[in-house]
Every structure is written in structure tokens, then in C-alpha cells.
Amino acid sequence: MTTATLAPARAEEGRIGLPGHLRHVGALTRRNLMRIKADPESMFDAVLMPVIFTVLFVYVFGGAISGGQDAYKQYMIPGLLGQTGITLAMAVGTGLNSDFQTGVMDRFRTLPIGRSSVLLSKIAAETCRALLSFTILIVFALILGFELKGGFLELLAAVGLSLLFGMSIVWISMLLGMALRSAQAVQGVAMLVLMPMQFGSSIFAPTDTMPGWLQAFTKVNPLSALADACRALMNGQGAVAHPVLIVLAWSIGITAVFAPLAVARFRKRT
Amino acid sequence: MTRISTAPNDRGPAAGNAVEVRGIVKHFGSTKALDGVDLTVREGTVLGVLGPNGAGKTTLVRVLSTLIKPDAGTAFVGGYDVLRQPKQLRRTIGLTGQYASVDELLSGYENLYLIGRLLDLSSKEAKARATELLERFSLTEAAKRVAKTYSGGMRRRLDLAASMIGRPRVLYLDEPTTGLDPRTRNEVWDEVQRMVADGATVLLTTQYMEEAEQLANELTVIDRGRVIAAGGIADLKAQVGGRTLQVRPGHPAELPEMARCLHDTGIATATFSADTGLLSVPLTSEDQLTAVIGVLGTRGFGIADIDTKLPSLDEVFLAITGKPSDRPAAEDAAPSLAKEPVA
Numbered sequence: 001m002t003t004a005t006l007a008p009a010r011a012e013e014g015r016i017g018l019p020g021h022l023r024h025v026g027a028l029t030r031r032n033l034m035r036i037k038a039d040p041e042s043m044f045d046a047v048l049m050p051v052i053f054t055v056l057f058v059y060v061f062g063g064a065i066s067g068g069q070d071a072y073k074q075y076m077i078p079g080l081l082g083q084t085g086i087t088l089a090m091a092v093g094t095g096l097n098s099d100f101q102t103g104v105m106d107r108f109r110t111l112p113i114g115r116s117s118v119l120l121s122k123i124a125a126e127t128c129r130a131l132l133s134f135t136i137l138i139v140f141a142l143i144l145g146f147e148l149k150g151g152f153l154e155l156l157a158a159v160g161l162s163l164l165f166g167m168s169i170v171w172i173s174m175l176l177g178m179a180l181r182s183a184q185a186v187q188g189v190a191m192l193v194l195m196p197m198q199f200g201s202s203i204f205a206p207t208d209t210m211p212g213w214l215q216a217f218t219k220v221n222p223l224s225a226l227a228d229a230c231r232a233l234m235n236g237q238g239a240v241a242h243p244v245l246i247v248l249a250w251s252i253g254i255t256a257v258f259a260p261l262a263v264a265r266f267r268k269r270t
Numbered sequence: 271m272t273r274i275s276t277a278p279n280d281r282g283p284a285a286g287n288a289v290e291v292r293g294i295v296k297h298f299g300s301t302k303a304l305d306g307v308d309l310t311v312r313e314g315t316v317l318g319v320l321g322p323n324g325a326g327k328t329t330l331v332r333v334l335s336t337l338i339k340p341d342a343g344t345a346f347v348g349g350y351d352v353l354r355q356p357k358q359l360r361r362t363i364g365l366t367g368q369y370a371s372v373d374e375l376l377s378g379y380e381n382l383y384l385i386g387r388l389l390d391l392s393s394k395e396a397k398a399r400a401t402e403l404l405e406r407f408s409l410t411e412a413a414k415r416v417a418k419t420y421s422g423g424m425r426r427r428l429d430l431a432a433s434m435i436g437r438p439r440v441l442y443l444d445e446p447t448t449g450l451d452p453r454t455r456n457e458v459w460d461e462v463q464r465m466v467a468d469g470a471t472v473l474l475t476t477q478y479m480e481e482a483e484q485l486a487n488e489l490t491v492i493d494r495g496r497v498i499a500a501g502g503i504a505d506l507k508a509q510v511g512g513r514t515l516q517v518r519p520g521h522p523a524e525l526p527e528m529a530r531c532l533h534d535t536g537i538a539t540a541t542f543s544a545d546t547g548l549l550s551v552p553l554t555s556e557d558q559l560t561a562v563i564g565v566l567g568t569r570g571f572g573i574a575d576i577d578t579k580l581p582s583l584d585e586v587f588l589a590i591t592g593k594p595s596d597r598p599a600a601e602d603a604a605p606s607l608a609k610e611p612v613a
């Protein structure tokens with residue numbers, strides 16, 4: 001602020017400015033986190049999913065796939081990281097949808113805050129949820145005997161990559177949340193999209209035994225690249241650069257397309 | 271975003287008008303929710319918008335809070351155009367919608383604190399303001415509980431408090447006391463009056479003449495999206511009639527005699543109904559009330575009960591339009607599932 005007259009003039013123009021935006025996103029993120037505190041059941045997916053998936057796959061399929069449970073642990077757990085990230089991301093749309101249903105959004109829309117603040121705060125809260133989930137997954141995996149062959153930095157890179165990709169999916173999830181009528185519909189569609197994406201990838205099983213048409217799908221499926229990248233990073237072996245670059249490209253691409261669409265859709269509902 | 275020109279607008283609002291609405295139209299499909307509404311609210315005054323269900327009150331409030339865009343017409347609030355300067359406009363308004371918009375999973379305190387922060391209050395200010403308003407709306411004890419556990423009236427009060435956090439210059443209250451008990455209703459009225467005393471302008475929708483009389487300086491009556499009457503409370507009361515005194519005599523048989531006595535003394539023109547057992551005396555002043563009771567008393571009539579009442583919304587409509595408003599019945603009629611008689 002250089003002169004005393006500048007600030008009121010800005011307010012007159014309705015400008016918010018960066019500090020204002022940050023404050024709004026901060027306050028709304030706090031709100032989203034407090035909502036979790038008041039409704040701990042909403043954390044079930046974040047807390048239990050990694051545990052259940054790990055146990056289920058390692059012990060049920062582990063013997064049959066990839067030569068034994070120990071080898072399968074090393075194979076599957078890194079991929080679960082990415083899978084967890086996008087499953088959580090899909091839950092954001094449901095929350096956004098219910099905000100619109102309950103009239104809370106009406107209140108926000110009459111306040112002098114930027115349209116994107118509400119959406120960005122969802123992403124911020126989701127990041128916290130995902131980080132907790134990742135931590136649980138990794139600790140649980142170590143307890144089960146997962147060997148972190150890559151270094152700590154590589155682990156962080158795998159977490160960061162999963163987070164980044166998950167956050168790009170959040171925009172799609174939000175778009176669904178605003179386009180569909182009910183929270184249940186959002187959940188249903190999310191499931192419908194996620195299931196084939198997850199299982200039609202290299203997360204749970206190597207793809208080379210799959211039929212040709214499925215291999216064609218798994219090849220372009222970004223979740224395969226994400227799983228491959230995490231695996232290479234956490235196991236300290238295999239080509240890292242290629243899958244990482246593919247994941248980065250997908251994340252940036254998805255965000256570039258869906259973030260503006262989500263914000264536009266959000267504006268339109270104003 | 272394009273920069274909004276700050277050049278003086280020759281079609282802008284007149285000075286001293288906090289709200290100025292000209293020819294606002296909003297249609298939902300074939301429903302003309304607003305069909306060319308004009309109204310103004312002078313700065314620092316309270317305008318009551320009276321209308322039956324489906325009249326367009328909520329739609330009007332939503333247009334004026336930038337929640338929906340009008341199809342035609344212009345509206346200015348605090349000098350800002352609802353269509354062209356929504357951001358500036360939002361800085362000047364507070365809204366309590368018809369349906370509570372509190373966050374159910376947050377405590378009362380956190381709800382208010384959040385809004386304070388979103389209104390750019392410092393953390394300290396937001397805290398102080400939240401605490402102050404919780405106190406004023408008797409929510410201090412429930413402050414730490416999540417709003418999900420609140421009763422309907424408590425939610426309503428929290429919603430009202432939320433709309434007052436930023437000390438808005440213009441406050442919209444959409445049927446603020448519907449569903450509140452008499453004590454809380456008075457509390458809300460007190461708060462609204464306090465806001466007005468501090469210089470705020472209020473646009474209030476209501477279905478109660480009594481609420482309008484308590485709070486409003488001016489009244490606009492709308493029906494089917496159109497303004498059917500507007501003016502000062504006193505003018506409108508002169509048109510539709512003010513309070514009516516209702517007397518229930520100890521002996522119903524004395525009703526005709528009581529009416530004749532009032533007529534003969536020239537104090538008032540009373541009517542009575544044997545069915546309800548009530549003597550109705552339209553009042554034009556408070557002295558008249560004392561005089562009527564005095565005369566009835568000194569003449570030795572036994573009085574079982576007395577009450578004064580304002581005209582109901584139906585009576586207001588009857589007086590203004592000469593016919594009862596048929597809207598509510600038509601609106602609320604459930605879609606008839608015409609069942610074929612089973613053979």
C-alpha cells in the first residue's frame with residue numbers, strides 16, 4: 001500500500017488482492033477440516049482404505065500373482081499410493097454437491113470472496129486428507145514387511161507425484177459434483193469411472209498377461225504410469241524418468257482442461 | 271475480468287436511496303416470479319415487503335443479493351449495480367435467506383468466525399464479533415455445539431447473526447421470524463432495530479402485518495410478481511384498516527346492546543357476530559380504546575376477554591384488491607393424481 005487513498009479505491013473496485021485470497025482460502029480450508037473433525041466417519045475412506053486394500057490384495061491375491069506375497073508387496077504397495085490419491089480426490093465432488101444442496105453455498109456467494117477460493121480450499125483440505133492416508137498406508141506397509149528399497153527422497157517423490165495427480169483429478173470430481181443433481185449420483189458416477197481405471201492399470205497386476213485390447217487401454221491409462229513411477233521410485237529400480245514425465249504431463253493436462261471448466265461452471269451457478 | 275468503469279452513470283440511483291429497483295423481471299419458465307417490480311428503500315429506513323406464498327419475495331431478495339440474475343430491469347444497492355458491480359455490492363449487504371444457510375457440521379461460534387474472516391475481519395475482530403453476536407442472540411450456551419444439534423429457532427438466530435457479522439449497510443431479511451417463538455421474535459426485532467439505529471438499511475419480507483408494523487417505515491405489498499400497493503405504514507393502514515378491538519362479553523346475549531351503546535355514545539362503530547361471540551371495534555386511535563373499555567365498564571357490561579388485532583394478510587389483500595388472494599391455494603395444491611376408479 002503506497003498511499004492512503006489506494007486501498008479504499010481498490011475496495012471500491014471490488015478487487016480482492018492476493019493476501020485477501022489467501023486469507024479466504026485459509027479460512028475455508030479451516031472450515032473443511034473442522035467439518036471432518038465433526039464427522040469423523042468421513043475419514044473412514046482415507047484411513048481404512050489403504051489398510052483394507054493392502055491386506056486384501058497382499059494376502060488374497062499375493063500368493064497367486066507375481067510369485068509370492070513378499071514380491072507382490074513390493075509390486076503392489078507403491079501403486080496403491082496412486083490409487084488412494086485418486087479415490088480420495090473423487091470424494092471432493094460429493095462434498096461440493098452437498099454444499100450446494102444445503103444452502104451454505106448461497107451464503108458464500110453473497111460474500112465478497114473470489115469464486116475460486118471455495119474450490120481451492122477443497123483442494124487444500126483434500127491434500128491434508130491424502131497426506132494422512134499416505135502416511136497410514138506407508139506405516140502399515142512397513143509393518144507388513146514392505147521394504148523401502150529406494151531412499152527417503154524417492155519416497156517423498158512418489159508421494160508428491162500421487163498427490164499431484166490426485167489433485168488434478170479433484171477438478172474432474174468437482175465438475176461432476178456441480179453437474180450432477182445429488183451427492184449419491186456423484187458417488188455412483190465416480191465409482192463407475194474409477195473401477196475400470198484402477199483395475200485396467202498396472203496397479204494390481206503386471207499387464208503383460210492381459211489380452212491385447214486391454215493392454216492397449218492400460219498403456220494409455222495414466223494410472224499405469226503413476227503406478228510404474230511410484231514402483232520405480234520406492235523400489236529403487238527400473239526406469240523412473242519416463243513414467244514420471246508421463247504422470248506430470250497428464251496432471252498438467254488434466255488440470256489445464258478441467259480447472260477452468262470447474263471454475264467456469266462454478267461461476268455460472270452464481 | 272474487465273475493469274468496471276467508475277465514471278458517473280447517468281442512469282444510476284438517486285442519492286439517498288440504499289436500494290433502488292426499476293422494472294425487475296424474472297421468469298422461471300412460464301412462472302413470472304417477478305413481473306416488473308419497482309421499489310426504493312431510503313438510506314437508514316426499513317422497507318417491509320408483504321406478500322403471500324409465491325408472491326416473489328424470495329426471488330426479489332435473491333436478485334438483490336446477486337444470487338440470481340434478473341431477466342430485465344435494473345437494481346442498485348448501495349449505489350452498485352447488481353449486474354455490473356456484484357463484487358462491490360456484496361461488500362455492502364448482509365442476507366438472511368428464507369431457509370437457514372448455516373454449516374451444520376460447524377459450531378455456532380465457528381460458523382460466525384468463518385464468515386467474519388471471509389469478510390476480511392482480523393482474527394481478533396472476527397472472534398470478538400462472533401462472541402458478541404452469539405450473546406445477543408442468546409446462543410452463548412450453545413456456541414460450541416455443532417449447528418446440526420440446534421433447534422429450528424436457534425438455527426434461524428444463528429443465520430441472522432451471520433448476516434450481521436460485517437455490519438452491512440444494507441440488510442435483507444427474508445421472513446426472519448417465521449417459526450420463532452414470541453420471545454425470540456422480539457429479540458430479533460430488537461436486533462434489527464439496533465442495526466437500523468446504527469445506520470443500516472433493511473429490506474424485510476414478511477407475511478405478518480404485525481411484524482411490518484413493528485419494524486418497517488414503509489410497506490410494499492406484492493402479489494404474483496407485481497407491486498399492488500406501496501406507501502408509508504400509516505397510509506396503508508388507513509387504506510386497509512388498523513387495529514381492531516375484539517371484546518368477548520361475559521354474557522353473549524348482551525352483544526347487540528353493547529354495540530348499540532357504543533354507537534349511541536358516538537365512540538365507535540362496532541359490529542358483532544353471534545357465531546364467534548365477539549364484538550369487533552375498528553380503532554383509529556389509542557384514546558379510542560380507553561374510551562370504549564371505559565364506556566362498556568361504566569354501563570355495567572361484563573367483559574370476559576379483550577384483544578386487539580391487526581388485519582391479517584388476507585384482509586390486507588381483500589382491502590387492496592377487493593378480492594381475496596387466491597394464490598396460496600393454487601400454489602400449494604398438490605398435483606392431483608387423478609386415479610381412475612377401479613372397476
Ligand SMILES: Nc1ncnc2c1ncn2[C@@H]1O[C@H](COP(=O)(O)OP(=O)(O)OP(=O)(O)O)[C@@H](O)[C@H]1O
Binds near residue numbers: 301303321326330368
Ligand atoms: N428456482 C426456481 N425455479 C422455478 N420456479 C421458481 C424458482 N424460484 C421461484 N420460483 C417460482 O417463482 C414464484 C415466486 O417464488 P418466491 O420464492 O419468490 O415466492 P415468495 O414470495 O418468497 O413465497 P413464500 O412466501 O412462499 O416464500 C413461485 O411461483 C415459485 O414457484
Ligand SMILES: [Mg+2]
Binds near residue numbers: 328368
Ligand atoms: Mg419466500
